[in-house]
Structure formats: C-alpha cells, structure tokens
Amino acid sequence: MIELRDVGVELGGATLLRGVSLAVPAGARLGVIGPAAAGKSVLVKVMAGLIPPTTGRLIIDGTDVTGWSEEKLAPVRARIGMLFQNYALYDFLDVAGNVGFPLAQRGLAADALGPRVLERLRAVGLAGSEFKQPSQLSGGMKKRAGIARATIAAPELVLYDEPTAGLDPVTTSKVYDLLRADHDASGATAVAVSSDVAGLVTFVTDVVFVYRGQLAYQGPAATLADAPDPLVRQFVSGALDGPLEA
Amino acid sequence: MIGERTLTLLGARAIAVTREVGGIALMTGQVLRALLPPRLDGRELVRNLHRMGNRSLPIVALTAFFAGGLMVVQSAPFVKRLGATSLAGWAAGYAVLREIGPILIGLMFSGRVGANNTAELGTMTVTEQLDGLRALAIDPIRYLIVPRVLAMLIMLTALTIIGDLVALVGAAVVAYLVLDIDWRTMYFSFADNLTPHDFFHGVYKSVAFGAAIALTSCYFGVTVKGGAVGVGRAVNAAVVAAAVSIMLLDFFITYATA
Numbered sequence: 001m002i003e004l005r006d007v008g009v010e011l012g013g014a015t016l017l018r019g020v021s022l023a024v025p026a027g028a029r030l031g032v033i034g035p036a037a038a039g040k041s042v043l044v045k046v047m048a049g050l051i052p053p054t055t056g057r058l059i060i061d062g063t064d065v066t067g068w069s070e071e072k073l074a075p076v077r078a079r080i081g082m083l084f085q086n087y088a089l090y091d092f093l094d095v096a097g098n099v100g101f102p103l104a105q106r107g108l109a110a111d112a113l114g115p116r117v118l119e120r121l122r123a124v125g126l127a128g129s130e131f132k133q134p135s136q137l138s139g140g141m142k143k144r145a146g147i148a149r150a151t152i153a154a155p156e157l158v159l160y161d162e163p164t165a166g167l168d169p170v171t172t173s174k175v176y177d178l179l180r181a182d183h184d185a186s187g188a189t190a191v192a193v194s195s196d197v198a199g200l201v202t203f204v205t206d207v208v209f210v211y212r213g214q215l216a217y218q219g220p221a222a223t224l225a226d227a228p229d230p231l232v233r234q235f236v237s238g239a240l241d242g243p244l245e246a
Numbered sequence: 247m248i249g250e251r252t253l254t255l256l257g258a259r260a261i262a263v264t265r266e267v268g269g270i271a272l273m274t275g276q277v278l279r280a281l282l283p284p285r286l287d288g289r290e291l292v293r294n295l296h297r298m299g300n301r302s303l304p305i306v307a308l309t310a311f312f313a314g315g316l317m318v319v320q321s322a323p324f325v326k327r328l329g330a331t332s333l334a335g336w337a338a339g340y341a342v343l344r345e346i347g348p349i350l351i352g353l354m355f356s357g358r359v360g361a362n363n364t365a366e367l368g369t370m371t372v373t374e375q376l377d378g379l380r381a382l383a384i385d386p387i388r389y390l391i392v393p394r395v396l397a398m399l400i401m402l403t404a405l406t407i408i409g410d411l412v413a414l415v416g417a418a419v420v421a422y423l424v425l426d427i428d429w430r431t432m433y434f435s436f437a438d439n440l441t442p443h444d445f446f447h448g449v450y451k452s453v454a455f456g457a458a459i460a461l462t463s464c465y466f467g468v469t470v471k472g473g474a475v476g477v478g479r480a481v482n483a484a485v486v487a488a489a490v491s492i493m494l495l496d497f498f499i500t501y502a503t504a
C-alpha cells in the first residue's frame with residue numbers, strides 16, 4: 001500500500017528523519033511509537049504526502065510519487081484519510097460541516113451527505129453535536145470528530161496521529177474499539193501514532209519505534225517487549241534506567 | 247569599537263529580516279499565481295469584506311474625524327494671525343488626503359484587522375488546519391489567503407475614501423467650533439484648493455498599504471511556530487512589519503510622485 005525507501009527529511013536546517021525504510025502492505029495495521037519530538041508526526045505527514053522527502057522515495061501502491069506537485073498528488077490524497085495530532089478541525093465550520101467536508105469537497109449533494117455524516121457521528125459517539133463549533137468540544141470529542149472526518153470518505157489508508165493522547169483510560173479503550181471495528185469492517189490499511197503502547201497494541205499488528213528521526217525497531221507488536229534494542233525495551237517497560245534520553 | 251557580539255547579533259538579525267522579506271515575496275508570488283486565472287471563492291471574499299469592514303469602520307471614522315480636526319487646530323494660530331481663513335480648509339485637506347488619512351487609517355487597520363488576521367491564521371496553522379486542507383487537495387493559498395488579501399486590499403481602500411470624507415467633515419466641524427469659520431468658507435477652501443490629484447495620491451497609497459498589511463499579516467500567520475506563544479509573537483511581528491512597510495512605502499510613493 002505504502003512504502004518509504006531510505007527517506008530523509010530536512011526542514012529549516014534540521015534533520016527530522018534519516019534513512020527511514022518501511023513498507024506497509026494493504027490491509028496491515030502499523031503502530032508508530034517513540035518519545036516526544038522523535039519524528040513520528042513528520043513520518044506520517046510524509047506518508048500523507050504533506051512533507052516531501054528530502055532524500056529517498058515515497059511509493060504508494062507501486063507508484064513512485066516522490067516530488068509530485070500538489071495538483072498531481074490530489075487523486076492520491078483522496079485515497080488517504082488523516083487524523084491530525086492537533087485535530088485540524090476547521091473553525092469556520094461546525095462539527096457536521098467538518099465531518100462532511102471531504103465528501104462535500106468531492107461534490108456530493110447535501111441530501112446524500114447528511115445521512116453519511118450522521119452515520120459517522122453516531123459511530124464515534126458524537127450524535128447530537130452536529131451543530132456545535134469545534135471550539136465547544138472537549139479534547140476527546142475533537143479527536144473523535146477528527147476520526148469521523150478521516151474515515152468518512154472510505155479511504156484505503158487511514159493515518160491516525162495520536163488518536164488517544166490526552167484521553168482518559170475509558171475513552172481511550174472506546175477509541176481503540178472504534179478503530180478496530182472500523183478497520184475490521186472496511187479492511188483499510190491503518191497507521192497509528194501513539195505513546196500509549198498498551199492501548200496501541202490492541203489495535204495494531206506491527207510496530208515501528210522512532211528515535212531521533214530514525215527507525216530503531218520494526219517488528220510484530222507481540223514481541224515488542226523482547227525487542228533486541230534496549231532503547232525499545234526501556235520505552236515499552238517505562239523503566240527509568242536505560243539508554244533513552246529525553 | 248563595535249564588539250564582536252554586537253556584530254554577530256546584527257548579522258543574525260539581518261539574516262532573519264532578509265529571510266522574512268524573502269518569505270513575504272514568495273507568498274506574494276503564490277497569491278499572484280493563484281489569481282491567474284482568478285478562480286476565487288466569491289462567498290469567502292464577501293464574508294471577509296463584511297467582517298473586516300464591520301470591525302474597522304467605527305475606529306477608522308473616529309480616527310479620521312479627529313485627524314481632520316487636529317489639522318485645523320494645528321494650523322489655527324497661523325490662520326488667525328494671517329487672517330487667512332480661506333486657507334484653513336486647504337491646509338487640513340492637503341495633509342489629510344495625502345498623508346495623515348492613509349497612514350493613520352492604515353495603521354489602525356493593521357492593528358485591528360491585520361493583527362486579528364495573523365492571530366486567526368496562526369491558530370489555524372498550529373492546529374494543523376492548513377495541512378488538513380492540503381490533505382484534502384485544497385490549496386490553502388487559494389482557499390484562505392487570496393480572499394483575505396483581496397478583502398483587506400479592497401476594504402482598506404474603501405475605508406480610506408470614507409475616512410477622507412469623515413476627516414474633511416471633522417475639519418469643518420472643528421473650524422466652526424474653534425475658529426468660528428463658517429461652513430461655506432470651509433467648503434470653498436476645500437473645493438478651490440484641493441485637486442482630485444490630492445485625493446488619488448492618498449488612494450494609491452492606501453492600495454499599497456493594504457497590500458503590505460495583507461501580505462505581512464498572512465505571512466506571519468501561516469509561518470507560526472511553537473503553539474499559542476508563537477501566535478502571540480507572530481501577531482506582534484506582523485504589526486511591526488506592517489507599520490515599517492507603511493512608512494517605507496509612504497516615503498517612496500511620495501518621493502516617486504513628487
């Protein structure tokens with residue numbers, strides 16, 4: 001589905017990613033973990049085609065899209081949904097407007113749009129909040145509105161940047177239940193960034209560990225705790241002693 | 247002797263300013279390209295015009311009225327001493343139409359509308375709304391920036407024209423109250439001594455100021471880094487940059503047309 005080959009990203013004189021190679025087959029569910037500011041968000045933005053790789057290639061469904069213009073990327077992006085870490089809910093639209101935006105943008109008529117927006121809002125537990133402004137939502141509600149928007153156009157690949165950050169444990173479980181149910185039903189490929197390893201592994205099958213812009217581990221979620229890299233083991237166990245630097 | 251530290255600081259500052267000027271020039275190019283051909287969201291333009299006009303009309307009217315009056319008060323001692331009441335309107339009108347009007351209204355507009363625009367776009371940037379648009383194959387320049395730039399350009403020009411009228415009224419009212427000059431005298435003082443050229447000189451300036459305020463406020467908005475604190479910093483930088491641009495543009499336009 002999506003493949004990064006030896007990708008490096010430099011922005012504003014800083015190296016944000018280095019030598020990242022990674023392939024996500026269609027239908028797979030990949031978790032991205034790592035300490036703060038490691039480059040997790042940059043990594044998913046590269047996958048979404050929002051940050052161009054400085055070096056290396058980005059391949060989507062066998063097509064090398066590296067260096068494509070925004071116009072040329074449009075049909076590629078139409079197949080990708082994304083939840084942004086900071087929600088990216090448009091404050092010039094209400095909740096229903098935000099959730100329906102990807103479809104409205106494709107010219108879907110208002111009467112066909114309404115039921116689909118309602119279905120999504122119900123799925124994420126936001127029915128009744130259609131006409132609220134994003135500023136009136138709590139953090140958890142914003143996340144769920146963002147998930148609804150990311151998935152409404154039935155994308156083949158969904159990128160979730162921190163779907164549960166800042167949520168209480170119960171809401172976190174609900175979000176992962178939702179993601180599991182969604183992807184079981186749609187079969188869409190998923191990439192989810194999270195610092196909450198325990199929750200994340202209930203959803204994903206494979207994990208990459210990002211550390212200082214590099215992939216320090218790639219492997220099945222099940223064997224994460226026994227990873228050969230002491231960095232990963234320390235991160236997963238939460239131990240204070242170890243090679244991990246803040 | 248200038249210390250090495252001072253030089254280093256000066257150099258760093260110069261590089262930063264150069265980068266910002268370059269960034270603004272780049273954005274100007276992107277806005278111009280988005281206008282050719284002008285595929286533009288008319289509704290968004292009208293919405294912005296309405297918002298910006300409503301927000302700034304009261305403060306512009308107030309500023310203009312007192313600016314006009316102030317010019318009369320300043321010239322009052324000379325007018326009285328020379329008994330040249332027929333020149334009171336000319337003095338006030340000339341200064342207001344050519345300089346005081348466009349500059350003061352531009353600065354007010356920058357503080358009110360420009361600062362607000364930077365804060366709005368800055369908040370949208372830190373909450374990743376611009377990336378969100380790009381992810382849906384929408385060009386944020388065309389969708390968000392162009393309508394705002396056009397609205398600010400049109401609105402500042404319109405406000406300057408309205409402000410000119412209000413300022414002349416202000417001048418006449420103050421002349422009547424303070425100098426006891428009747429309305430007719432003021433009217434003919436304006437009509438006989440001021441030329442359309444004086445008026446248009448100010449209008450051209452307001453177009454240039456509008457472009458400067460629009461482009462700087464948008465640029466500092468979309469380049470915000472570092473969350474809410476960054477938004478505050480950007481607003482500050484945008485207002486300063488707009489004020490400096492207004493002064494520089496004013497000097498060069500006046501110089502080039504003198």
Ligand SMILES: Nc1ncnc2c1ncn2[C@@H]1O[C@H](COP(=O)(O)OP(=O)(O)O)[C@@H](O)[C@H]1O
Binds near residue numbers: 011012038043
């Ligand atoms: N657009 C950008 N320009 C410059 N630096 C950036 C940009 N985006 C992120 N960074 C930097 O890249 C590093 C990794 O950021 P990010 O991917 O957001 O971290 P995280 O792993 O917490 O998601 C951080 O140091 C951040 O400051």
Ligand SMILES: [Mg+2]
Binds near residue numbers: 041042085161
């Ligand atoms: Mg992040």
